Amino acid sequence: MPSLVWALEARMKRWIAGILALFNLANGLVMLSAGSLWWSLVPGAADTGPFNPHLAQDVGIAFIAAGLGLAARALWPAWWPAAVAGAAFLAGHGLLHLVMIAGGHDRHAASDLVAVVLPAALALYSALPNQGERHA
Secondary structure (H helix, E strand, O other): OOHHHHHHHHHHHHHHHHHHHHHHHHHHHHHHHHHHHHHHOOOOOOOOOOOOHHHHHHHHHHHHHHHHHHHHHHHHHHHHHHHHHEEEEHHHHHHHHHHHHHOOOOOHHHHHHHHHHHHHHHHHHOOOOOOOOOOO
């Protein structure tokens, strides 16, 4: 019975990784191609100061890298280390937002919890290997 549970968990992790991969790839591509639009639409981005195209492009590339790592996990389960690398960026980003929320420096706490912190936690969960799983 435990092997059935592990198989279901592995499948669920792949689905989560795939969904997050699509989200992060899309987010990164929008940041690269329409950064000023992204800056104006994302809650809290404009609160940090005027639009900085170089910053948006740099961070967009980080989101694309995270998305590619999670996509690798979704398509080839043994490539979980790639997903861990991608999830590391998302986890650091989520941790930064948690610190800002805890310090009272975040006027968009609810949206940050849903759009930043929760996906980061799910990315880490989906990236980490299952019982008995080894990398390629």
